[in-house]
Amino acid sequence: MRHTDVLVVGGGPTGMTVAGDLARAGRSVTVLERRPGINPSSRAFATMARTLELLDSRELAEGLLADANRAQEVSLFGGARLDLRHLRSRYRYAMITPQTTVDTALGGYAKTQGADIRRGIEVVGVCHDEDGVIVTAQPKNEPGQRTTWHASYLVAADGAHSTVRRLLAIGFPGRTVLSSVVLADVKLRNGPGGGLTLGSTAGEFGFLAPYGRHETDGSWHRAMVWDRGHQVSDRAPVGDSEVADVLRRAMGTDFGVLEIGSLSRFHCDERQVERYRHGRVFLAGDAAHVHSPMGGQGMNTGIQDAANLAWKLAAVLGGAPDCVLDTYHDERHPIGRRVLRQSGLMARGITLSPRIARGARDLVAPWLFRLPAVRDAVAGSFAGTGLRYPRRSGHHRLAGTRGTEIPLTAQRLTVVQRTPGFVLVRERGADRPDEPRLLHAERADRGPAVLVRPDGYLAWAGSSVDGTWRDALREWTGG
Template identity: 65%
Template sequence: MNECDVLIVGAGPTGLTAAGDLARAGRSVTVLERWPSINPASRAFATMPRTLELLQARGLADDVIATGHLAPGVTIFGGAHIDMSHLQTAHRSILITPQVNVDTALTRYAEGQGGEIRRGLEVVALEQDADGVTVTARPAEDGDAEPVRWRARYVIGADGAHSTVRDLLGVGFPGHTVLSSIALADVKLRNGPDGQGLTVGSTREVFALLAPYGPRDADGAWYRAMVWDRGNQLPDSASVDPAEVADVLTRAMGVDYDLLEISWRSRFHCDERQVARYRHGRVFLAGDAAHVHTPMGGQGMNTGIQDAANLAWKIDAVLGGADDSVLDTYHAERHPIGRRVLLQSGLMARGITLNPRPARALRNLVVPRLLRIPRVRDAIAGSFAGTTLHYRRRRHERPLVGTRATEIQLAEGRLLDLHRDGGFVLIRERGAAETPHPGVDLLQAQRCDDGPAVLVRPDDYIAWTGPSADRAGWASVLHAWTGRCADVTPLPLR
C-alpha cells in the first residue's frame, strides 16, 4: 500500500497546480494520470491575466510567456472589442500559447517541489472512511496487470470532464449540450489577421475564432482555429477536412486568409455542466471534473488553475491543524465563480451564434457601444481576465475582504514575488513598525500608499483589513484559517 498526504487524479493544469502547491508546503503528493505523457492535443490556448499572476507567484510566468504571443484582447462581433489593456494588473494581455506549454511548466513546478507524477495509470476504485481515502489504480494499457493501491488523507479529482473520480463518487453532472461539431485545428495562413489578438467572426450560419500562435515568416503565420457550421453537424468522431476549415473561416471572417497547412485537428462538442457540490467528504472535485462550459472566452483551463490555487493551501492548513471547516470554504468560494463562468461563456456563445437577423443587428449595434464605456469595458474585461472576480465576504468583514491584493504597492518588491514560497503575508500601513508575532511564521511587508493594513492569503486574496497594531484582529483571522496563533479567539469563517 502506497501512502501520501494528498492523492491527485489528473495531471492537467488543475492537478499539477495543486500538486506543486501542496509539495511546496511540504506535503507528500502523488499524481495519477492515465495518459502516458503530456497530451499535445489539448484544446486550451488562452492564458488569462489572473492565471498569469498565479504563474508569476510560482516563478513560471516568464517561461510560459516566452512560448507564446501576448494579445491585447478579443475582437468579437460588430467591431466590439474586449480590451484587457486597462486592467489593474501587471499582466494586461491574454497569452496565446498551446496548453501543452502550460502543462510542461506546471509539470516542472510540481516535480521540482517534490511531487510524484505517475503516468499511464487509471483509477478503478475509490473508498473513503473517517481517516482517509483508499484509491486503486491499474496500468491504462494493461487491464490484466496487478492493481496498485494508495492510501491518502485527501483526494483531488482533477481528471477532466469525463472524470472517473466523479463517477466513482456517484456524483451527477447536470447540464446540457450547447454546441455540437466544433472543429479545432492548428492552421498556417498566408494572409491571417496581423497583431489583432483573438479574432472572432460570424454570420447567421457559421462562426470562427483565430488565435495567433507566433510571429509571421516568409510564407505566413500559425493560428489556432475554431470553426462551427450550423449546416454541417457531425459526430465528434468525424474527421475534420481542411477544406471545411478553409470554407468556414472564409465565410465567417468575410475574407480568404489562404490556408496553407494544417498540423493538427479534432472535432468536439461543448456542454454547460456543473456539479452541485465540490466537496464530498475527503474528496474534492476541481477543474473540468467540477464544471465545463463553452470554449468562448477561454475560461476552462484558467478556472481550473484558480480552483487549485484556492484548494491546495486549505488542505495544507487542515493537515497542519486548522479546523476541518476551512475545507468547506473551497466549495463556498469556487462554486459561485464556476457558475458565473458558465453564464458568461454561455452568453458569448449564444451571442456569436445568434440566428434571427433582427437580434444580430441589435447585438452589433448595442454591444460595441457598451464596450466603449470605460466602466462597462473594464468590468467585462476583468471578469473574463479573472482580475475582478472576488469571494463573498461575511457580514462582520470589511469591504476589501475577498478581493485581490496583488496590486497593493509595496515599499519593496511585489506581492506576487513574495508569495513564491506560499503562506500568509501581513502588509502593514506605510510607516508602521513590524508587528511582533511570536510563534507564528508570518511574512510581513509595508505599503507605500495610504491604504490600510491587510492580511493576505496564500492565493493573493485579502483575509482581513484594519490597523496592523490590532494583533487580536488579524491574528484571530489567521488562527481561523490556519490553526496558528492559539492565544487568540478565531473568528468564524462562515
C-alpha cells in the first residue's frame, strides 16, 4: 500500500491547482488522472479576473497572458454589452486562450512544486472512515495491475462524470438545460473584433471568442453554436457546413469561415451536489457542480474551489481544527449555486423564443447594462471579483472580502502570496509585530490592518496593536 497526505483524482485545472498548492505548502500529494495526457477537447476558453489574480500568486499569469487575447467587453443581445473595464482588479478583461494552455501551466506548477502526477491511471474503488481514505487504482484498461493508496484526504476533481462520486453513490441532482451545442475552432476571414461576441435569433445562437492565433488571411476563434431545429445526440457527427451555417444565421452576417479545426457536440446540465464534503472526501470543480457554459464560469469556479480547499487541507494536516474543512462547503457551495443561477439565466435569456419576450429583452438589456451599478455588479459577479464569503459572527465587516486590491507600500499582494501562508498587512506607519509564522506587508493607504488568508480573502480586520488578529489566526490554524 502506498501512502500520501492527499490523493487528488483528476488532473484538470482544479486538480492541478489543489495538488500544486498542497505541495507548495509542504504536504505530500499524488494526482491520479485516467487520461494519458491533457484533455484535448477541453471546452473552456475564458479566464476571468479573479482567476488571473490566483494565477498571478502562483507566478503563472504573465506567461499565460503573453500569448493570449484580452477581451474587455462581451456583446450580448439587443446591442447590450457587459463592460469589464471598470473591474476593481489589475486584470480588467477576460483572458482568451484554450483551456489546454491553462491546463499545461497548472500541470507544470504542480510538478514543479513536487506533486506526484500519475497519468493513465483510473480509480476503481474508494472507501473512507475516520482514519483515512483507501483508493484502489489501475492502469487504464489493465485490470490486473491494481495498486492501493492510503491518504488522509481525497479530493475528487474528476469532472462531471466523476468516478469518485459514482463509487460513493453521491447524488448529483439537476437537469439538462441545453442539448446539441457545438464547439469548434474556426478561422474567419473577417472576424467581429477583439471582444467576446454573441449573436442570437429565435432559433439559434452563436458565440465567438478570439484567440491569439492570427494568420495573414484570417484569425482564429473559438465558436459555440446551437440550432433549436437541429437537436441530435452528442454522438451525432458535426459537419463544417453546420457550424458555418448556424454561425451565419445567428450572427446575421457572414464572417467568412476559411477553416475549421476541432469539433465536438455536447449537452449542458445544471447540477450540484448537496454537500461538498463527505467525511474525508471533498468534491471540487465539475465533480461538484456543472452548469450552462454561458459566462465562461466552469474552469474559473473550479480553480477557485481548489484555491479555497487546498490551504485548508494543508492547515488541518498541520494541526488546525477539523472544523476548518467544513468551511469549504460553507463558502463554496453558495458560490456554485450562484454560478448555476446566473449562467442559467443567461442561457435562458439568449434562447428566448417568443417574439414579445425577445423584444422586451432587447429593449431593456442595453439600458440596464449602461447603469454603472448594474454594470459593475454583473461584471464583478462573472469575473469573480465581486464575490465574498460569509463573515463570521463578531468579525469586522471586511472579513470575507477579497484583499487583492489593498495598496501596499512594496509589492502587490499576489506577489507576496507567492510564498504560501497568512499575510498580516499592518496599517501605514505601524510597527511590524513579532510573528515569524506570518508573511508581512504594510498598507499604502489609511485603511485598517488586515489578516489575509492564503486564498487572498480577509480573515480579520482591525487594529494591529490590540493583537486580536492572533485570535483570528488561531481560529484558522490552531496555533
